[in-house]
Amino acid sequence: MPLAAPRPETWIRATPAGLYCEPGDFHIDPSRPVPRAVITHGHGDHARPGNGEVLATPETIAIMQARYGDGAGANLQPLSYNETLTVGEVGVRLMPAGHVLGSAQVVLDYGASRVVVSGDYKRRPDPTCLPFEPVNCDLFITEATFGLPVFRHPPDDREIDKLLHSLSLFPDRCHLVGVYALGKCQRLLALLRRAGYEAPVYLHGGLLGLTALYERLGVALGPVLPATGVPREALKGRIVLAPPSAAAEPWSRRLPDPLVAQASGWMRVRQRAKASGVELPLVISDHADWDELTQTLDDVGANEVWVTHGREEALVYYATKKGYRARALALTGFEEDE
Amino acid sequence: MNRFAALLEALLLTPSRNGKLRLMQEYFRSQPDPERGWALAALTGELSFAEAKPNQVRTLAAERIDPELLGWSYDFVGDLAETVSLIWPAAPATPAVVPLPSLTEIVETLRCASRTEVARLLAPWLDALDASGRWALIKLVTGSLRIGVSARLAKLALAEWSGVALDRIEEVWHGLSPPYQPLFDWLESRQPAPDIGDLPTFSPLMLAQPLEDDDLTSLDPRDYLAEWKWDGIRVQLVARDGEKRLYSRSGDDIGPAFPDILAAMPERVTLDGELLVARGGEVAPFNDLQQRLNRKTADARMLRDYPAAVRLYDILREGSEDLRGLPFAERRRRLEAWHQADGPRPALDLSPLISFASWEELRQLRDAARERGIEGLMLKRADSPYVAGRPKGPWFKWKRHALTIDAVLMYAQRGHGKRSSFYSDYTFGAWAGDTLIPVGKAYSGFTDEELRLLDRWVRNNTVQRYGPVREVTPAIVLEIAFDSVHRSTRHRSGVAMRFPRIHRIRWDKPCHEADTLEALEKLLT
Numbered sequence: 001m002p003l004a005a006p007r008p009e010t011w012i013r014a015t016p017a018g019l020y021c022e023p024g025d026f027h028i029d030p031s032r033p034v035p036r037a038v039i040t041h042g043h044g045d046h047a048r049p050g051n052g053e054v055l056a057t058p059e060t061i062a063i064m065q066a067r068y069g070d071g072a073g074a075n076l077q078p079l080s081y082n083e084t085l086t087v088g089e090v091g092v093r094l095m096p097a098g099h100v101l102g103s104a105q106v107v108l109d110y111g112a113s114r115v116v117v118s119g120d121y122k123r124r125p126d127p128t129c130l131p132f133e134p135v136n137c138d139l140f141i142t143e144a145t146f147g148l149p150v151f152r153h154p155p156d157d158r159e160i161d162k163l164l165h166s167l168s169l170f171p172d173r174c175h176l177v178g179v180y181a182l183g184k185c186q187r188l189l190a191l192l193r194r195a196g197y198e199a200p201v202y203l204h205g206g207l208l209g210l211t212a213l214y215e216r217l218g219v220a221l222g223p224v225l226p227a228t229g230v231p232r233e234a235l236k237g238r239i240v241l242a243p244p245s246a247a248a249e250p251w252s253r254r255l256p257d258p259l260v261a262q263a264s265g266w267m268r269v270r271q272r273a274k275a276s277g278v279e280l281p282l283v284i285s286d287h288a289d290w291d292e293l294t295q296t297l298d299d300v301g302a303n304e305v306w307v308t309h310g311r312e313e314a315l316v317y318y319a320t321k322k323g324y325r326a327r328a329l330a331l332t333g334f335e336e337d338e
Numbered sequence: 339m340n341r342f343a344a345l346l347e348a349l350l351l352t353p354s355r356n357g358k359l360r361l362m363q364e365y366f367r368s369q370p371d372p373e374r375g376w377a378l379a380a381l382t383g384e385l386s387f388a389e390a391k392p393n394q395v396r397t398l399a400a401e402r403i404d405p406e407l408l409g410w411s412y413d414f415v416g417d418l419a420e421t422v423s424l425i426w427p428a429a430p431a432t433p434a435v436v437p438l439p440s441l442t443e444i445v446e447t448l449r450c451a452s453r454t455e456v457a458r459l460l461a462p463w464l465d466a467l468d469a470s471g472r473w474a475l476i477k478l479v480t481g482s483l484r485i486g487v488s489a490r491l492a493k494l495a496l497a498e499w500s501g502v503a504l505d506r507i508e509e510v511w512h513g514l515s516p517p518y519q520p521l522f523d524w525l526e527s528r529q530p531a532p533d534i535g536d537l538p539t540f541s542p543l544m545l546a547q548p549l550e551d552d553d554l555t556s557l558d559p560r561d562y563l564a565e566w567k568w569d570g571i572r573v574q575l576v577a578r579d580g581e582k583r584l585y586s587r588s589g590d591d592i593g594p595a596f597p598d599i600l601a602a603m604p605e606r607v608t609l610d611g612e613l614l615v616a617r618g619g620e621v622a623p624f625n626d627l628q629q630r631l632n633r634k635t636a637d638a639r640m641l642r643d644y645p646a647a648v649r650l651y652d653i654l655r656e657g658s659e660d661l662r663g664l665p666f667a668e669r670r671r672r673l674e675a676w677h678q679a680d681g682p683r684p685a686l687d688l689s690p691l692i693s694f695a696s697w698e699e700l701r702q703l704r705d706a707a708r709e710r711g712i713e714g715l716m717l718k719r720a721d722s723p724y725v726a727g728r729p730k731g732p733w734f735k736w737k738r739h740a741l742t743i744d745a746v747l748m749y750a751q752r753g754h755g756k757r758s759s760f761y762s763d764y765t766f767g768a769w770a771g772d773t774l775i776p777v778g779k780a781y782s783g784f785t786d787e788e789l790r791l792l793d794r795w796v797r798n799n800t801v802q803r804y805g806p807v808r809e810v811t812p813a814i815v816l817e818i819a820f821d822s823v824h825r826s827t828r829h830r831s832g833v834a835m836r837f838p839r840i841h842r843i844r845w846d847k848p849c850h851e852a853d854t855l856e857a858l859e860k861l862l863t
Contacts, residue, residue, distance in 0.1 A: 149403070150411045150424035152469075248752055248806075250793075252759050260758070268424060269415055270350060270473070277758045279351050314410045321404075 005112035008139040008304060011090075012108065012115055014329040019117065019141065019308070023110050024090035026055070028117050031333030038092065040119025041103035042067065042182055045334045055079055055087070057094055059102025059217055063182065066213050081130070097121035098132035099286050100183030101214060107135050115139045116300060122285065123292040124156070127190040128183070128219050132296075140302035141329075144310030145287040146265050153265055153289040159282045160195045163239070163261060166280055171237040174255045175280070178244030178262035181207050183286050185241050186214045188263055189221040191284075192239070202227035202235060204242035204251070232256050247277065265289065294318060309334035339467060341369060342377050342441045343474035350485040353755035358487060362495035375517025376445045378496070380478060382489035384516055385445065389453040392480040395422055398460055402427055419480055423472035426464050439463050442517075444475065490588045500525035505542040505726035508589050512539040538576040540589040541608060541654055541662070542726035546716060546733035553734065554697045561721070563667065564692040564700060566707070567714040567735055568649055569624045569822075570614035571631070575648065576655075577605050584613075595633050598646050602685035607676065610652035612689065615644045619687070623863045624836065625824040650677070651689040651716075654724060662724035666732075669724065700736075707738040713821070714738045740819040741861050742841055743853040746774055747814040750796040752806045753781065760789055761796040761808060764840070766816050768831070768855045774812055775855055777831045783819070783839035792843065815844035815852050822863045831855060833862065 012021050018030040026036035033050035040046055040056075042063030047056070054061070054073035058080065064072040079085055081104065084093045094104035099120040106117040116137040123132050146153075167175055179185040185207045192201065200223040203211060211224055227240045236256045246252055247260045262278045265285030273281035288296065297305060297319055305319045305326040312328035319326035345365045352358050362381070366374050379385040399408060399422045408425065415421040444463065451459060460479070464472050477483050493511065497504040502525055513534030514521050523529035572587040582603045584593040593600050599613070615626040622644075629644045630636060653673040654662050661669050670691070677688055692715070694700045704715050714737035722732035745766035753762035763781040767774035784792065795814065802809040819841035826834035833855075 148411050148414055149407050149427075150415055150421060152424070248759055250759055250797075268469075270347065270420060271415070271417055274351055277353070277752075277754060279353065281351070311410070311414065314407055317406055317410075318404075 005138065006110060008113060008115050011110050011113070012139075012141075014331055018331060018333070019329075021090055021108060021110075024088040024092065024108070026053075026087060028106055029119065031331075036087075037073070038106055039064070040097065040106060040117065041100055043100070043120070043180075046119065049073070053077065055085070055092065057081065057102045057104050060104070061102075062213060062217065063102060063210065066209055095133050095135055096130035098123060098126060098129060101129045101186070101217060101219060103129060103183075105132075105135065107137070113138050115141065116302070117141045118143055118296075120145070120287055121296075122288045123296065124153070126187055126286070127194060128186045128214065134296065134299035136301045138302055139304045139306065140297065140300045141306045141308060142293065142296070142315070143287065144293060144307045144312050144315040146285065146289050147293055147307070147311035147315040149290045149314070151265060151268055151289045152291060153268070153283050153285050156191055156284055157195065159263070159284050160191050162280065163192075163282060164195060164197060166259065166261075167237060167239070170259055173257045173259045174235045174238055174240055176240050176242060176247055176252060176255055176258040176260050177282070178247060178260070178264070178278070179207070179241050180264075180286075181243060182210050184263055184284070186211055186219060186221055187286070188241065188284065189224065190219070193220075193222045197239075198222065199238070200225045202230060202238055202240040204228075204240070204246055206243050207241055228254075244276075297322070297324065339439055339441050339444060339471050339474065341365070342373070342380075343467075343470040345377065346474050346477065346483065346485055347470055349487055353758075355491070358491060359495045359498060362487075362492060363499040366496060366499045371519060371522055372517035373440060373442050375519060375522060376441050378492060378518055379445075379516035380483065381487055381492040383483075384489075385478065386481055387448045387451075387456070387479060389451055390448055390456045390479040390481075391453075392418065394453075394457050394460065395419070395476050395479060398422075398457065398464070399425070402461075419473055419476035422464075423469050423476055426469075426472055438466055438471075444478070445517075448479070488588070489590065496521075496525060506531065508540055508542045508726075510534050510539065511589065512583070512585075512591070513537040536579045536658075538578040538581040538583045540574060540576065540583070540585045542589070543572065543574065543587055543610070544724050544726060544733060545728040546718075546735040547728060547730050549717065549734040549736040557697075557717075559694065559697055559700070561719055562717045563670065563720050564694055565651055565689050565716045565718070566692065566712045567716050567737065568612040568614060568621065568689065569713045570612040570621075570627055570649075573599075573611060573613040573648060574654075575599070575603055575607075575609040575611065577603050577607055580605070595630065595636055596646050597636060598641055598685055599648060602648075602683050604680055604683070604686075606657050607653065608655035609648075609650050609673075609686075610654060611648040611650040611686075614647050614649060616647040616685075617645060621649075623824060624822070625826075625863075645685070647685040647687070649687055649689045652724065665721040665723060666718050667720040704736055704738055712738070737821075740821060740841070741823070742817055742819050743768065743858055743861075744815050744844060744847065744851070745777060745818050746812045746849045746852045747792075747796075747810060747816055748774055748776055748812060750792070750808050750810060757789075760793045762789060762793070764792070764816065766818060767812075768853050768858050769850075770855045775831045777829075777833060777855065777858060778818065778820070778835045778838040780816070780818060780838045780840050783841060784843065788843055812849050815847040815849055816840050817842040817844055823858060823861050824863055831858075833858060 011023050017032050017034055019028040026038055027034045028038045029040055029046040030037050035052040037051040038055045042060050047064050049068040049071035051073045054076045058078035061076045061078050079094050081094055084091050091109035093107040097103040097105045097119050108115045114137040116135050120143050121132050179188055203224050205228055259279050261280035263282040263284040267273050267281030268283045305324045307315050307328045308331045316326045316328050348361050349358055411425050412421045493507050497507055510532050520532040524531050574585040576583045582600050584596055584599055586592050615622040626644050707714055717734040719732040745768055748767045749765040750761035751763040753760055765776050765779045767776045796810055799811045800808040818838050820835040820838040823833050823835045
């Protein structure tokens with residue numbers, strides 16, 4: 001007689017430190033240091049320093065080491081995509097999430113019950129990382145950063161064209177593009193190269209390290225140069241990538257008549273772009289948009305859905321209406337930045 | 339429509355005035371007629387569709403979109419046009435092929451559509467357009483673009499693009515209607531200037547230069563006539579062929595908000611004067627006039643509590659005779675003669691000339707102006723013809739001394755455009771006991787070097803951040819100059835200043851020596 005599959009809530013739950021898997025005795029993307037952590041990807045709100053044992057993809061571990069040095073964790077254990085490791089009584093497998101280099105979904109098997117934790121993910125192709133692979137499961141624990149139907153990201157190529165068109169319209173203005181240091185920066189570089197843009201791209205100091213790391217891990221990004229120390233005149237008509245906050249910092253005063261752009265899913269809302277002083281919004285996101293979020297619920301075939309962070313209420317409402325058992329976990333510690 | 343939508347979007351996001359001008363010029367240059375004419379009408383606020391209502395957009399959206407999801411989305415986005423444009427779902431599976439509508443098609447169809455037809459028209463257009471196009475369409479339908487472009491800026495773009503002076507465009511503007519084919523024919527030199535005949539159009543105003551202290555040494559008092567500078571707003575009254583208009587200084591028709599002035603207007607004359615609120619000949623503070631401004635209409639209560647009047651100081655046209663080429667002294671004589679013959683009117687009177695023999699005598703009158711609630715003096719050369727714009731020399735405004743207080747810097751906010759990396763907007767406060775109460779906000783009056791110093795100081799002395807705003811340690815004293823201060827129920831301090839600007843940064847002065855709210859209240863008008 002086959003054993004009844006244990007109900008997910010009996011073995012995985014939200015705690016103040018984040019998602020906790022009891023039969024494996026580990027946390028996933030904990031918000032405070034824990035003895036054992038599985039990390040989905042290298043963004044600072046998911047991969048925090050100071051954990052004991054850390055399990056993650058080799059790329060994510062490299063990123064954590066680049067960011068935190070010795071603070072990355074007491075013992076770092078790489079697990080390649082698609083390989084299974086048994087932790088306690090739980091089978092742990094990492095599958096590509098398509099979010100940034102090294103990003104993973106965590107597939108957990110306990111008894112006959114399977115839970116997939118999406119981490120942050122997107123469904124559209126990204127030249128800098130492997131694409132998301134849907135895995136059938138009983139419970140899908142998903143992000144919902146862009147969990148409202150107003151968020152529909154346009155094709156990347158169109159947004160890159162907007163940037164290149166603006167460069168040709170304003171050849172005397174430096175184009176300062178706000179990008180997140182991990183993932184967005186490198187993806188934008190790769191997209192520019194794919195669109196045939198071969199000139200050097202200038203980077204804010206805060207982006208150089210991770211960009212070099214991507215290159216070392218085999219992602220070709222074309223010529224990049226530090227923006228700091230370059231004469232003002234030389235930056236006319238050039239693309240400068242910097243963290244989104246840099247446009248408001250004294251750092252940006254070195255740039256010739258900068259045209260402020262930003263690459264983010266939030267740029268879809270014009271008033272939001274306007275309020276952040278962005279002149280050229282580029283809707284390029286590393287998160288799933290509404291259509292991707294809802295499509296993925298169907299693709300993974302789970303009958304239960306938990307939503308970790310973002311605009312949970314709309315996705316929970318939608319999933320419930322579609323007949324899923326759905327609830328919001330309201331995990332804290334995750335940022336809106338991307 | 340895509341091109342128009344792209345223009346609106348770029349105008350919304352471009353902070354600089356020059357950037358906006360360039361975008362509009364490029365649009366006028368590249369777009370065909372009548373497309374650009376309808377766009378111009380939209381930009382100048384001359385386009386409205388009587389039968390299209392925001393509520394129809396709401397209703398349409400509710401038919402297509404789950405109300406819960408629409409509600410959450412609207413809460414997040416905060417703007418109906420934007421929410422609906424973003425959330426509008428892809429067309430149903432087998433859509434009839436709707437070609438992308440042009441702005442012209444949309445405008446011309448909507449103009450003669452009934453209310454039920456509007457609702458039927460909108461859905462297929464929303465299906466055919468992308469998110470930007472939908473946003474532009476909904477903005478058009480709901481009648482408020484809110485993209486930071488005034489009618490005047492749009493006309494200036496026309497002037498710069500065509501090389502025709504702005505004054506000449508403004509002069510014919512009110513005789514034209516969308517889509518302005520004769521205007522574009524003229525601007526592109528295909529036709530002579532449009533003949534506006536006897537329409538009550540706006541004549542661009544002659545403006546005064548501020549008088550600097552050393553200007554007077556080179557001027558002869560015998561060449562000038564002096565008047566009081568009233569604390570209202572400049573208006574032009576135009577009556578021709580039974581039509582009457584009241585224009586603001588930028589050429590906006592504000593007549594509908596001032597039925598009392600329209601009713602008092604004479605026939606067949608163009609007059610220049612100051613719009614005020616006056617009770618029994620006594621001019622009320624500017625604050626009273628403020629109650630009547632920026633409104634579309636005035637109800638009976640407004641008319642009773644804030645009766646408007648115009649104090650006249652120039653005549654530009656009498657009957658069919660254009661008087662603008664005459665010297666000011668001659669026009670003044672004609673104004674007085676006309677006024678005499680016309681007889682008394684309740685809401686119109688003459689701004690008196692002030693007799694004086696020397697600049698010194700005039701200076702004393704000006705210094706006493708504040709006690710009389712007057713903004714200062716106007717000096718006009720007796721021989722000056724009425725010339726549009728702000729020529730240097732014929733007319734001067736000589737404002738009374740500004741008031742000043744020493745206030746303490748409390749909050750700083752980042753500016754926009756070129757100032758976006760600088761904390762350039764400063765909120766300052768005055769003492770009430772041991773507490774600082776914010777009393778105003780200033781973002782001008784300092785040099786670039788001072789801005790750099792203030793910015794650095796703000797960054798180094800921040801105690802709290804609220805988005806783009808930083809609260810700073812109370813330490814810096816700002817000497818604030820302002821024109822006047824009024825009671826206000828909208829401000830916590832209970833007072834509001836007019837034209838506050840930073841006069842000096844008192845790096846030397848300890849902040850506990852700054853002024854009190856009580857001291858500021860003593861200066862109330």
